Amino acid sequence: MQPISIAMVTDFFHPAVGGVENHVYMLSAYLIRRGHKVIVITHSHSPDRVGVRWLAPSLKVYYIPFVPIASSATLPDFFTFLPYLRTILIREHIHLIHAHASLSALGHEAILHSHLLGVRTVFTDHSLFGFDDAASILTNKLLAATLKNIDAVICVSHTGRENTVLRGELFENYDGETTLRKSVYVIPNTLVPERFEPDPPKPSDTITIVVLSRLAYRKGIDLLVATAPRICAKFPNVRLVIGGDGPKLIDLLQMRENHLLQDRIELLGPIRQNDVRSVLTKGSIYLNTSLTESFGIAILEAACAGLYVVSTRVGGVPEILPEDMISFANPNADDVFRAVEEAVQIVSEGRHDPFRAHERVKAFYDWDQVAERTENVYDDVIKSPQMELWERIQRTMQLGRFAGPIYTIMLIVDCLFFLFLEWLMPREDMDFVRANWDRDTFQELARKTGKTD
Amino acid sequence: MPDDSESHKILWKRHENRPDNYVSPSFLKSLRTNDNFRPYTYWPLVLLACALTQHLATIFIFVSVFVRLKENYLNPRILVWTSVGCFLTGYLFWELLDRTGLSHEHRRANRVKALKSSILIFLALMSLSPVLRTLTAATSSDSIWALSATLFALNALLADYSSLSPFNAVNRLTSVLSMNAAISASVVLASRLANDVAVFALILFSVQAFALFPRLRHRLGVSSCPPVFQVAFTLILSCLSIIVTMPLSRTVTWIYSAVQFGVTFLAPAVLVWAQKFKNEIRGPWDVAIPKVN
Incomplete structure (x- = not known):
């Protein structure tokens, strides 16, 4: 594929810090490695993350105030x-925008605006949402409106795709038959296996169970609180x-206090991303x-760091690893306890080889492949014909009796606003970005500065 | 070995000649719509709406009692005795309901507590009534009507009409707010009355109607007493409210009766009709509910 600007x-x-943050950074880095130009647009983090910054492999970040x-x-x-977006996209000669996360307002807005500049759009959904609470109903409608005129959608798991398709109403009517849109892809998330090398097993009878998670209701900490004393007792x-x-x-x-388990349960507090491996390798x-x-x-x-995994059978988790690397439990305390029992047995009998697990995960997941698959999506998008404004208006009107007209009005006002901006800040007066970092310059410079040191 | 439908749903192994936008035949197979949906039927809903009807009736009875006190049609002493009578009847009901659930000692302790607090409230209201009479006396009557109307509306909106939790010991915040709104409304109305006895009678009545009666109603709703009682009780209350409102204003009575009818019979019908739009979507992406024993 021809190199493009994303x-x-x-x-x-x-x-x-978080899953989405890391994903965006890694994907950008690997796309840069494949020869594309990538910039990131996000909101500023006062007081010091403002303006334009460069991150390590020649990734330019715009922090919008x-x-x-x-x-x-x-x-x-x-x-x-x-x-902001108009200026940045014109200055940087962007061909395609890739928005991430369904709760990101900047992403939604960029998808709404980009057709004005002939820029194509891709959206990645990272999370699952329900359908039955007020917040979900509102954000789902917002998502459906945004995705009505998008060129491609990427989901991180099959379950995630089913969820996104229903939430974003990504169905098309071909000859009276409702089918899924062609442009909905599944590309899994991934990791850098080299950062999660297992430690050689320590000769010891103690089996350590590691839990690394935000301690919130959605992470099922209630189940942990209910099962931990039982595990320790057994x-x-x-x-x-x-x-x-x-x-x-x-x-x-x-729980630790009530069951007098201070010497059995260690609470580490918040863990930095760099320390994750060292915490994981404490356990099996x-x-x-x-x-x-x-x-x-x-x-x-965790699986990559050589740990045997016990997990609740929820969402996309059953898809990510083969059944022999993971024990599943239903989300109730008894079953979690049963699965942990099973895992302790497997580990104490030495039926789980950390290094083999590491090699297997390494074979399953790698960033080069994910970047290539994402690039294929970009390629499909660039080659597909772009929608005209009239088609956009018609599709937006399909949103519903109330939402349709509202979003159509927004679409048209957006066009007028764009024309106003064209008059106020003509393209001719803009400073275009001509110089850019690339890998070779970066390496050469790194070598040079190394010499002068 | 996972069966074929499951094998489409794996991320760790990639089919070489399968594009990323491939849609497997098992797509959305695990989607369930209206899974544990139990449609409402009309008459049970009407029965549930009785709580609302009763509450509206209480408000209207209270307001017409106030108007009568203000216009001196009603001797405040009679109202005090009526309140006491109502309290005793209500307490008798409460005791009858208690008989099934609690132990003997517990009931005895409850009785002593109830007696103590009722004497306390009685005395406190009596000593406070001169203060309450002059508290908002300087405010113009128009403001008082508007304020009390708003407060009664708030009271009706926030009241606890549920009949779900059988032993709901802690009051919910909204029902406390609702009670406060009603008591405040009666306090501001009390300033329009002529003498202290009338103020005392009105506030005592409002405590009966808005603090004690909703608790009894909730109790009746959740207890397993036959629906006949509920229906009879509602019928008595709404007839009483219409009868006491009728001499004061015909227009208000008509509007009020229409509202009563709408709330009791039309609103449940609308809900039953609207159920055909129900589309509950469930699937593997839902947040699981942890079972902890």
Whole structure:
């Protein structure tokens, strides 16, 4: 594929940490390695993450001065992003924008605006949502409106795709028959296996169970609180190491206090991304009690670090590993206990080889492949014909009796606003970006500075 | 070995000649719509709506009692005695309902507590009534009507009409707010009355109607007493409210009766009709509900 210029647009990016943040960064890095030009557009993190920054492998990041309202997401207001986005996309000669995460207002807005500049759109959904609470109903409608005119959607698991398709109403009517849109892809999340090398097993009778998770309700900490004392009572040689922080920490502390398990359960508090491997390699079993999970990258990291995994059977988790590397439990305390029992047996009998597990995960997942598959999606999008404004209006009207006209009005106002901006800030007066980092210059410079040191 | 439908759903192995937008035949197979959906039927809904009807009736009875007090049609002493009578009848009911659930000692302790707090409230209201009479006396009557109407609306909106949790010991925040709104409404209305006895009678009545009666109603709703009682009780209350409102204003009575009818019979019918639009979507992406014993 011809090298193109890609803009990743999302509210969730470095310096915030998390699954989406890491995914966007890694994907950008591997796309740069494949010869594309990639920039990231996100909101600023005051006081010091403002303006334009460069990250390590020649990745340019624009921090737009928007204030996040809740959990690092900005307020969706549909228009205020356009002046920034227009300038950036024109200056950087962007061909395609790739928005991430369905709660990112910047991503939604970029998808709404980009057709004005002839820029193509791809969207990756990272999470699962329900359908029955007020927040979900509102955000799902927002998602459906945004995805109505998108060129391609990527989901991280098959379950995630089923969820996104229903939430975003990604169906087409061909000759009276409703089918799924062709442009919905499944590309799994992935990891860098080299960062999760297992440690050689220590000769010891103690079996350590590791839990690394945000300590929140959705992560199923209630199940952990219910099963941990039972596990400790049944197996005197089992220890628990729990990393992470969150509202449910207090429950864990209380449980430890009540059952006098201070010497058996270790609570580590928040763990930095760089320390994840060192925590994981303390143990031989990884326990995940999540109640919902779209992909479960933490499980994969644990399996890669040579741990045997016990997990609840939720969301996309059953898809990510073969059945012999993981024990599943239904989300109830008895079954989690049963699965942990099974895992302790497997590990104590030495039926699980950490190094073999590492090699297998290495064979299953790697970033080069994911970047290539994403590139194929870009290729399909660039080759497909672009929708005209009239078609966009017609498709937007299909959204519903109330939502349809509202979003159509927004679409048209957006066009007028764009024309106003064209008059106010003509393209001729703009400073275009001509110089850019590439791998060779970067390496050469690194070599040079190394010499002068 | 996973069966064929499952083998489409794996991410760790990639089919060489299968594009990423391939849709397997098992796509959306695990989707379930209206899975544990139990449709409502009309008459049970009407029975549930009785709680609402009763509450509206209480508000209207209260307001017409106030108007009568204000216009001196009603001797406040009679109202005090009626309140006491209502309290005793209500307490008798409460005791009858208690007989099934609690132990003897527990009931005895409850009785002593109830007696103590009723004496306390009685005395406190009596000593406070001169203060309450002049509390908002300087405010113009228009403001008082508007304020009390708003507060009663708030009371009706927030009241606890549920009959689900059998032993709901802790009151929910909204039902406490609702009670406070009603008591505040009666306090502001009390300032329009002529003498202290009338104020005392009105506030005592409002405590009966808005603090004690909803608890009894909730109790009746969740207890397993036959629906006949519920229906009879509702019928008595709404007839009473219409009868006491009728001499005061014909228009209000008509509107009020229409609202009563709508709430009791039309609203459940609308809900039953609207159920055909129900589309509940469930699947593997739902947040699991942890079972902890």
